[in-house]
Amino acid sequence: MEKNLYEKDYYLWLEKTISLLENNRFSDLDLENLIDEISTMGKSEKRSLESYLTR
Numbered sequence: 731m732e733k734n735l736y737e738k739d740y741y742l743w744l745e746k747t748i749s750l751l752e753n754n755r756f757s758d759l760d761l762e763n764l765i766d767e768i769s770t771m772g773k774s775e776k777r778s779l780e781s782y783l784t785r
Contacts, residue, residue: 731743731746731747731750731758731759731760733760733762735760736760736763743760743763747759747760747764
């Protein structure tokens with residue numbers, strides 16, 4: 731996958747990443763940005779849960 735697609739068109743990058751995962755084409759993934767996205771998503775979910783529990 732084109733490395734700078736993530737920066738050019740995030741939603742197209744998401745669609746291509748999903749397609750690659752569904753088709754077991756793991757070697758074609760943009761792993762650096764995928765890892766960053768999953769990490770960021772996890773941190774966001776944790777903050778949301780902490781906020782909810784505090785209320």
